[in-house]
Amino acid sequence: MTLTEQMILLQAPNPAASENGRKLSKKGSFSALRRTEDGTLYWAECAGSGKTPYRVSVDWTDPDAPVCRCSCPSRQFPCKHALGLMFEQLSGKEFEPADIPQDIAEKRAKQAARAAKKEAAGDEPPKPKKPNAAARKKKLARQLEGLDMAEKMVDDLLTSGLGALAGSSAQTFDKLAKDLGSCYLTGPQTAFTRIALAVRTVQQHPEQAEGAYDQALRILVALRSTIKKSRVFLQGKLEAGDFSPEDSALFEALGGVWKLEDLRAIGSFKENARLVQLSFDVSFDEAKKEYVERGWWMDLDSGDIFQTLNLRPAKALKYVKGEDSRFGGLEVPVLYIYPGEGDRRVRWESASSRPLTAEEQAALPGLAQPNLATAVKRTKGAIKNTLAPKFLAVLVPVGKLGKVGEDFVLEDSAGDRIVLRDRPQEGPDHTCTARLAMLPGELPAGSALFGLMFYDERDRSLCLHPYSVVTPEQVVRLLY
Numbered sequence: 306m307t308l309t310e311q312m313i314l315l316q317a318p319n320p321a322a323s324e325n326g327r328k329l330s331k332k333g334s335f336s337a338l339r340r341t342e343d344g345t346l347y348w349a350e351c352a353g354s355g356k357t358p359y360r361v362s363v364d365w366t367d368p369d370a371p372v373c374r375c376s377c378p379s380r381q382f383p384c385k386h387a388l389g390l391m392f393e394q395l396s397g398k399e400f401e402p403a404d405i406p407q408d409i410a411e412k413r414a415k416q417a418a419r420a421a422k423k424e425a426a427g428d429e430p431p432k433p434k435k436p437n438a439a440a441r442k443k444k445l446a447r448q449l450e451g452l453d454m455a456e457k458m459v460d461d462l463l464t465s466g467l468g469a470l471a472g473s474s475a476q477t478f479d480k481l482a483k484d485l486g487s488c489y490l491t492g493p494q495t496a497f498t499r500i501a502l503a504v505r506t507v508q509q510h511p512e513q514a515e516g517a518y519d520q521a522l523r524i525l526v527a528l529r530s531t532i533k534k535s536r537v538f539l540q541g542k543l544e545a546g547d548f549s550p551e552d553s554a555l556f557e558a559l560g561g562v563w564k565l566e567d568l569r570a571i572g573s574f575k576e577n578a579r580l581v582q583l584s585f586d587v588s589f590d591e592a593k594k595e596y597v598e599r600g601w602w603m604d605l606d607s608g609d610i611f612q613t614l615n616l617r618p619a620k621a622l623k624y625v626k627g628e629d630s631r632f633g634g635l636e637v638p639v640l641y642i643y644p645g646e647g648d649r650r651v652r653w654e655s656a657s658s659r660p661l662t663a664e665e666q667a668a669l670p671g672l673a674q675p676n677l678a679t680a681v682k683r684t685k686g687a688i689k690n691t692l693a694p695k696f697l698a699v700l701v702p703v704g705k706l707g708k709v710g711e712d713f714v715l716e717d718s719a720g721d722r723i724v725l726r727d728r729p730q731e732g733p734d735h736t737c738t739a740r741l742a743m744l745p746g747e748l749p750a751g752s753a754l755f756g757l758m759f760y761d762e763r764d765r766s767l768c769l770h771p772y773s774v775v776t777p778e779q780v781v782r783l784l785y
Contacts, residue, residue, distance in 0.1 A: 580636075
């Protein structure tokens with residue numbers, strides 16, 4: 306195993322933890338540096354605020370999932386002391402070979418026993434627990450009641466017109482959102498929280514009213530469709546007595562949370578996937594009060610584009626491990642794929658990183674859509690679905706890339722063109738189209754552009770928000 310700074314940063318729960326660990330290493334807080342002969346375990350003592358130093362170790366038996374242990378009281382994992390010990394390794398400090406400590410040897414033995422038991426049971430994960438039929442039936446009935454409440458409010462708003470928002474009370478929507486949460490409808494609950502935010506914008510910032518009205522209308526249209534489709538979906542399950550999750554995007558739209566064993570049970574997974582990250586970004590969801598760390602990935606075998614979402618509530622930011630940009634390839638034994646269309650979300654339990662081969666990198670642009678016309682057709686089909694986002698992640702081939710007037714424009718080999726511009730809904734911290742001007746000269750032959758194709762309501766046209774330039778030699782990120 307070759308330890309790199311990127312590997313350490315990927316282990317950290319947040320940037321502050323890794324930086325604090327680096328500082329501990331730089332100021333010489335560690336002593337009694339030890340390691341096993343095989344180099345799989347490193348341990349030391351680290352000076353803390355008390356008289357007794359902390360005992361910290363990093364077990365590299367599995368290089369892709371190191372086990373960090375520390376006697377400190379921190380609830381962060383790994384803590385800054387474990388990360389600092391990794392920086393001690395990275396800096397080339399001398400670790401004296403020694404016998405493994407007894408307590409860690411016992412923990413290793415228990416871990417090996419658990420692994421052996423799991424292997425003996427086979428690779429199949431545990432089957433989903435059989436749902437409590439009575440409790441599930443009661444929950445479905447409660448959800449249907451909540452849909453009735455939500456539908457009445459939506460119909461009233463659409464009947465009276467969005468102009469009524471200016472005279473509405475944001476607390477009314479906040480209360481309805483709370484009531485929907487008690488009805489197990491966290492999806493519609495979030496929608497009404499967003500409407501409450503739009504009301505406050507209209508009332509407190511009149512100059513932004515037009516955008517707030519547009520946002521509220523989009524939410525209401527999607528919500529109305531969700532309510533109608535969900536009622537049919539839930540009534541069907543109630544009548545059939547079928548209370549298990551199924552391959553439907555409505556499950557998540559209502560606020561359902563997918564478990565990996567449920568995704569496997571419905572066959573929504575792929576084995577031995579090879580992925581490469583094309584882009585990474587972070588945004589803050591004001592309605593949910595959480596940071597959303599989003600990664601865009603391409604399947605090197607199928608050319609499918611997936612997204613990962615790491616959700617970090619603001620109240621628990623210190624305790625939820627943050628994600629970061631990934632470079633190189635990622636090998637995933639089992640890739641779990643969420644139901645839906647377009648940019649489907651994926652998750653995994655374990656994965657191993659490795660550098661992309663020259664052949665893989667050279668083949669990456671070739672996984673783009675055949676031409677702009679195909680990408681446009683797919684995008685139009687995707688955004689017609691009222692439950693789907695109003696954009697589609699695409700990789701499109703580049704014939705020419707330049708400016709026409711004030712606009713950046715991409716032209717494919719067939720001569721079709723599309724305007725490149727930042728998607729307004731992504732926010733000011735996602736503006737990156739202007740960075741195309743920083744590219745040196747013409748792109749290499751066979752290059753492609755990755756981004757979000759979206760419908761821009763300002764001039765009623767399909768545009769492309771560029772995120773990355775993919776050449777046969779490298780991926781050039783315009784964001785983060």
